[in-house]
Amino acid sequence: GEDVEQSLFLSVREGDSSVINCTYTDSSSTYLYWYKQEPGAGLQLLTYIFSNMDMKQDQRLTVLLNKKDKHLSLRIADTQTGDSAIYFCAEKESGYSTLTFGKGTMLLVSP
């Protein structure tokens, strides 16, 4: 099966920028997603990018997609303690009915 890989853990200070990285293997991915999971809660869709885009910006969030390297990143500007959560990258492959999720990156923001 196709793989989605993420680093497990990232620690930043409040006010800094956070960059969470993700790599995927399927070149036919059509959509790539970022979900956020706060402790004890379900996954919340943060943003997504279509595979023919390089960048998408939404307030403090910037998604960058490098299709050649199959690399996706999520940048959070001015990170706040409320951003502490697990962030999941996911891809939708062309022709498939399901998403493939990475194992998640735990972001810890310290004051």
Next chain:
Amino acid sequence: NAGVTQTPKFQVLKTGQSMTLQCAQDMNHNSMYWYRQDPGMGLRLIYYSASEGTTDKGEVPNGYNVSRLNKREFSLRLESAAPSQTSVYFCASSEGRGETQYFGPGTRLLVL
């Protein structure tokens, strides 16, 4: 609009007991999914229903059965629970096949 709801929130079972996890969505979505989340394993797809009347196996279907009762509801059944099924179970729905998925709050299951 409640989105995706799941019941129960928590459950403790003894090995060999059976139970059904319920999921409902009020977004008129066609597709529904069941995942389990375990530490270090991320989210793994158990079963999904691409449209009313159809169900398909995901990555880890063994020990589970599902029913797409109608467009709104998708239930997951454990016929004979095992400690390896201790996990957090999430239901999700999407408008179409593999499109943006919206998740429920989860059911935390402990099998002793």
